[in-house]
Amino acid sequence: MITTEPRGLELEETPNVNDAFPRLTDDQRARIRMLGELRSVSPGEILFREGDEDYDFFVLESGVVAIVQGYACPSERVIAIHGAHRFLGELTLLSGARAWLTAVVRDPGEVIQVPASRWRRFLASDEDLGNMVLRAFLARREILIEAEAGLRVIGSRFSRDTRRLREFLARNRVPHRFIDIEADGEAETAVRSMRIDPSELPIVAGAGGVLRNPSNPELAQKLGLGARGAPPALCDLVIVGGGPAGLAAAVYGASEGLDTQAIDSIAFGGQASTSSKIENYLGFPAGISGTELAERANLQATKFGARMVVPAEAASLMREDGQFAIGLTDGNVVHGRAIIVATGARYRKLDVADLCRYEGEGVYYAATRAEALLCADAPVLVVGGGNSAGQAAMFLSRRASSCRLLIRGDDLGKSMSRYLVNEIEQNDRVEVMRQTEIRELKGERTLQAVVVEDTASGEHRELPAQSLFVFIGASPHTEWLGGEVATDADGFLLTGRDLQDGELAAYDGDRRPLFLETSQPAIFAVGDVRSGSIKRCASAVGEGSMAVQLVHQRLAGS
DSSP states (O other): OOOSOOSSOOGGGSTTHHHHSOOOOHHHHHHHHTTSEEEEEOTTOEEEOTTOBSOOEEEESSSEEEEEESTTSTTOEEEEEEOTTOBOOOHHHHHTOBOSSEEEEEEOEEEEEEOHHHHHHHHHHOHHHHHHHHHHHHHHHHHHHHTTOSEEEEEOTTOHHHHHHHHHHHHTTOOEEEEETTTOHHHHHHHHHTTOOGGGOSEEEETTEEEESOOHHHHHHHHTOSOOSOOOSOEEEEEEOOSHHHHHHHHHHHHTTOOEEEEOSSOTTGGGGGOSOBOSSTTOTTOBOHHHHHHHHHHHHHHTTOEEEOSOOEEEEEEETTEEEEEETTSOEEEEEEEEEOOOEEEOOOOOTTHHHHBTTTEESOOSHHHHHHTTTSEEEEEOSSHHHHHHHHHHTTTSSEEEEEOSSSOGGGSSOHHHHHHHHTOTTEEEEOSEEEEEEEOSSSOOEEEEEETTTOOEEEEEOSEEEEOSOEEEOOGGGTTOSOBOTTSOBOOGGGSOGGGOTTSOTTOOOOTTBOSSTTEEEOGGGBTTOOOSHHHHHHHHHHHHHHHHHHHTTO
16 A cells, blocks of 8 residues: 655655646536536545556645556655645646556545547647646656656667657656666666566567567557557648647647548657757746646647647658659558658758767757756866757756857857847856867777867867767658659758749649648648758748638638
8 A cells, every 4th residue: 555655755755746746626627527426536536647648637635646657666755745625636637648657546535537639629729728637748758857757768778779668758758767778787787677678678668568679660559649540541631740840730720620640750849859958938937847848839739620640751642643652661652632742851860970879968959958967066068059950058057067059160159049149148057168079989899088179279188078068960751752843952841932933744724823822732831841941930920820821722722
């Protein structure tokens, strides 16, 4: 029986704790009682269990319920204790994914039990209660991530598959803890007790099972991430890419009656999800992390009926009988009447020897909490002069022993927002090195130092660096289009008036491409992948929503 208080997590010191654990009013509980069943519960009763899918929503009228990781196992850990007038669950209840934890009754009482599908429909119609529950679930997810609750990834930090799984979980905001078998003596004993051969590492344990070196799609299926079931034979709109532009298109497409499916190769959020804090986005004066913005948009699109599929990577494009067929890398095909390309861009890499050797072993292209943990109390270098680099430097400086920001030019404000320049200049934990370029990486198994050149003087200098974060621009991700859509000299997709007469052969008669339409009718481009786009989150969202209106026009034959 659960009798202890939470171990390893001091709720009163946790950010957003008031949002995470609100108490429902009498009126709110009365409205919820009309939806579900009021029943008694006894000590030891399980309300939902780790690995359960589409579990019910519970409100405690009386009694006490513990939220437990590894229930009835030697490693059992109490994460939180809920008392009267609180509700249970977190974001998995809204998305339909599997539960990470177990809810077990500690003290007898009464609960209101509401089936998950009924609860989700109710929240869509009750704005006040819906907003409060969403805030609580978002805050609880943050608490679980900070506490490293949920799944366990056991493997070697030197393994590419271990890094792949950790990146996939981090990008999808799945709470987990990494156990390095190279450094944790007990990890090897645990692996042996599960009768797992070292060749089968890494493993992912939790959510009701153990997976041996799963692929990303296998892991997503086990966790219940994204839409499930067979896609419709033909969608009105297929959105390829899940950054801010693609997410906005999914929200507006589904809310305006289009049968909408969005796909992304790793996780929804795109490059924005690698930003620790976006401070210049309308409506969030205190800023918002890229991951939270993506999480909210994903839930919003799902609420309106969009199919959000991850991981699913586009590999080819064909036109068949006036429709489009998008071939995926897993062999499946998605059919749509119109396509919005929102694949964004892939990070450019430094032109230095042995770069690949250090990728994931000190060289990174995102600055999320997962990477920040790897470089705690260690020297960090950030390369780049844009907002992503500036946001990364501000975020990483809070944990690193030292943080240097390297830029090629001498003006930090040339490509960075003024508010961010001001913050960096006022932060004595960030040293800006101007007119500086990297010439060499050093280290045996992992990165240990970087040789840089002062391009003004030609002087070379070796800097200690256990982590190097690279934000030097990106190249468009358009290979899967097979050259069927016109691009500019750099490979970005041309749209609207930027298309020349010789690129409009696919348009009949007097038809001309709409504003965001490419050289192929009914294929639209939005966000960073579009030639001439403004590389800002807000403008990408605007293009994604605008494109949906243009899709309506094109499908209507105008």
